[in-house]
Amino acid sequence: MIKKITCFIGGILLLSFINLKAKKNIFTYPEYWPKPIYDVVNNPVTEDGFQLGRALFYDPRLSKDNTVSCASCHLQASGFTHIDHDLSHGIEGKIGTRNSLAIMNTAWSNSFMWDGGINHLEVQALAPLTSDVEMAETLENVVRKLDTIPFYKDLFYKAFQDSTITGQRVLLGLTQFTVMLNTYNSKYDKYIRKEVVFTDQEKNGLKLFRNHCATCHIEPLFANNEFKNNGLAVDTTLNDYGRMKITQDSKDSLKFKVPTLRNIQFTKPYMHDGRFETLQEVITHYTNGIQHSETLDEELKEAIVLTPNEKVDLLVFLHTLTDKEFLFDKRFSFPKELITQK
Amino acid sequence: MKDDLKTISCLCCFMFFSMLLFSQQVKKEFKIVIKPVFNGEKLQQKHWYVSKTGDSIQFNTVKFYLTDFKFELANNTYHEINKSSYLIDVFNESTLFQSFEFPKNKKIKEVYFSLGVNGNLSESGALSGDLDPANGMYWAWQSGYVNIKIEGVSPSCPARKNKFTFHIGGFQEPFPTLRALRYPFNNNQKKLTLVVDIATFMDEVNLKDNHSVMIPGEEASGVANTAVKMFSLK
Numbered sequence: 001m002i003k004k005i006t007c008f009i010g011g012i013l014l015l016s017f018i019n020l021k022a023k024k025n026i027f028t029y030p031e032y033w034p035k036p037i038y039d040v041v042n043n044p045v046t047e048d049g050f051q052l053g054r055a056l057f058y059d060p061r062l063s064k065d066n067t068v069s070c071a072s073c074h075l076q077a078s079g080f081t082h083i084d085h086d087l088s089h090g091i092e093g094k095i096g097t098r099n100s101l102a103i104m105n106t107a108w109s110n111s112f113m114w115d116g117g118i119n120h121l122e123v124q125a126l127a128p129l130t131s132d133v134e135m136a137e138t139l140e141n142v143v144r145k146l147d148t149i150p151f152y153k154d155l156f157y158k159a160f161q162d163s164t165i166t167g168q169r170v171l172l173g174l175t176q177f178t179v180m181l182n183t184y185n186s187k188y189d190k191y192i193r194k195e196v197v198f199t200d201q202e203k204n205g206l207k208l209f210r211n212h213c214a215t216c217h218i219e220p221l222f223a224n225n226e227f228k229n230n231g232l233a234v235d236t237t238l239n240d241y242g243r244m245k246i247t248q249d250s251k252d253s254l255k256f257k258v259p260t261l262r263n264i265q266f267t268k269p270y271m272h273d274g275r276f277e278t279l280q281e282v283i284t285h286y287t288n289g290i291q292h293s294e295t296l297d298e299e300l301k302e303a304i305v306l307t308p309n310e311k312v313d314l315l316v317f318l319h320t321l322t323d324k325e326f327l328f329d330k331r332f333s334f335p336k337e338l339i340t341q342k
Numbered sequence: 343m344k345d346d347l348k349t350i351s352c353l354c355c356f357m358f359f360s361m362l363l364f365s366q367q368v369k370k371e372f373k374i375v376i377k378p379v380f381n382g383e384k385l386q387q388k389h390w391y392v393s394k395t396g397d398s399i400q401f402n403t404v405k406f407y408l409t410d411f412k413f414e415l416a417n418n419t420y421h422e423i424n425k426s427s428y429l430i431d432v433f434n435e436s437t438l439f440q441s442f443e444f445p446k447n448k449k450i451k452e453v454y455f456s457l458g459v460n461g462n463l464s465e466s467g468a469l470s471g472d473l474d475p476a477n478g479m480y481w482a483w484q485s486g487y488v489n490i491k492i493e494g495v496s497p498s499c500p501a502r503k504n505k506f507t508f509h510i511g512g513f514q515e516p517f518p519t520l521r522a523l524r525y526p527f528n529n530n531q532k533k534l535t536l537v538v539d540i541a542t543f544m545d546e547v548n549l550k551d552n553h554s555v556m557i558p559g560e561e562a563s564g565v566a567n568t569a570v571k572m573f574s575l576k
Contacts, residue, residue, distance in 0.1 A: 042467070119485040122467030126475055126482035139476040167476025171468035246484055248559055 036107035053177025079263035086274030099274035205317025231290030378432035458489030512558020
């Protein structure tokens with residue numbers, strides 16, 4: 001009898017432990033990093049919430065014709081961006097107007113999209129979800145679709161202790177996945193943590209980077225939450241003036257969000273319209289291709305001069321920002337359970 | 343033991359009913375009732391109306407947010423209603439009244455609220471209930487709520503399929519579209535009837551030249567000034 005009671009209590013304790021583990025906040029970051037802008041207190045990231053978000057992220061049912069998922073334009077192996085087009089494409093082969101941004105370290109961003117039109121991580125997914133040239137769906141209809149799928153009822157119940165699916169919960173679930181896509185295990189990070197050493201070439205590249213690029217691409221996130229005109233000529237097939245569309249202020253003409261450089265080796269093509277295929281082209285733009293206009297960033301008004309060897313060193317340093325642990329982390333990959341769920 | 347249980351049960355029942363009685367004594371309820379009309383005539387979906395300018399008009403959607411309810415009391419203090427954001431759909435009866443509870447001894451002088459959603463909520467991410475983006479009153483490409491949505495058709499409207507579309511929103515300076523409303527309140531009233539006369543709006547916007555506003559900015563701010571004139575007390 002005592003044995004039975006002991007087993008029973010043990011079982012309850014084990015279940016409680018498993019449950020507590022599932023409800024535990026799993027969002028972490030290096031202690032030497034700045035405090036995130038996104039406050040997970042309002043949307044605690046749990047294992048269940050993360051798994052819900054992961055399923056949503058990879059599910060094409062979030063698009064109007066069930067063909068395009070978030071992952072269609074945000075592939076893990078390329079730093080959660082696409083690499084096969086200059087401009088993003090959506091349902092029915094429709095082509096958008098901008099190159100998709102990489103999804104990394106999102107908790108440290110205070111605005112989203114190239115023009116910063118989105119002011120909060122939780123509502124970022126609405127933009128591609130409802131864009132006519134991307135997923136062309138409505139959040140109302142996503143809720144309706146998911147509500148008919150027992151697999152999702154179960155996931156929502158686990159994540160929110162309530163199986164009711166709402167627009168808010170879809171967005172909070174997606175956020176719990178995207179806020180976890182954090183990269184801080186590149187060679188650069190390990191060098192900063194004194195776990196590895198840099199070669200002389202990498203050291204020189206870092207020095208050149210700090211001299212010429214770090215005003216905008218601030219370590220450790222390699223971005224600065226600002227919008228800059230980096231001297232790109234206007235593509236007359238797009239006539240995209242960036243931030244000005246949002247602020248309607250001519251001072252913001254041709255300004256675009258400064259993107260992170262993490263995993264830059266794999267996030268091609270580069271710039272808001274994907275005009276550069278290689279990092280060599282990007283570096284050459286900054287040394288020889290700057291177009292002067294009224295809103296050009298102050299830092300770029302004077303030409304950056306680099307010797308051919310320095311350009312190579314800078315490139316070698318940029319490759320140290322590659323974090324393969326992140327790019328191939330199975331926790332962020334397609335959840336196989338999705339294949340069998342209808 | 344049995345007696346003890348009986349005593350405890352009696353005590354619990356007594357406390358429960360006392361609390362119930364007490365709560366009923368100190369609370370009073372009043373309602374804000376929204377009455378959508380077109381020139382005094384009840385507003386109906388897909389019904390033809392004629393504006394002062396002679397335009398035939400039919401409405402498909404008329405929705406707006408009323409938020410941040412606050413009551414000025416006789417002692418010049420304010421009683422704020424937390425989380426009071428309501429999405430009013432004039433063609434959905436269930437959204438046309440809101441009830442508020444008050445301590446009974448408080449006398450109300452004036453009612454304050456806003457037409458639209460404030461900037462703080464517009465920067466707070468994914469919210470629930472009437473503020474859930476799934477209600478279709480949230481802009482995906484430029485974060486923020488659509489404060490007022492008026493859609494319909496008119497032969498006078500030169501747009502495709504004669505459709506007019508007013509999606510009025512934007513919370514940032516210099517073109518915020520939130521508008522404050524304030525009405526005196528007689529403390530003996532149990533309800534306040536708010537008339538929303540959409541004819542006032544349609545008489546002022548000229549559909550021939552102005553039939554589509556769908557982004558924040560100066561034009562939206564101007565249309566918000568017109569929209570707020572729809573509201574009056576019965």
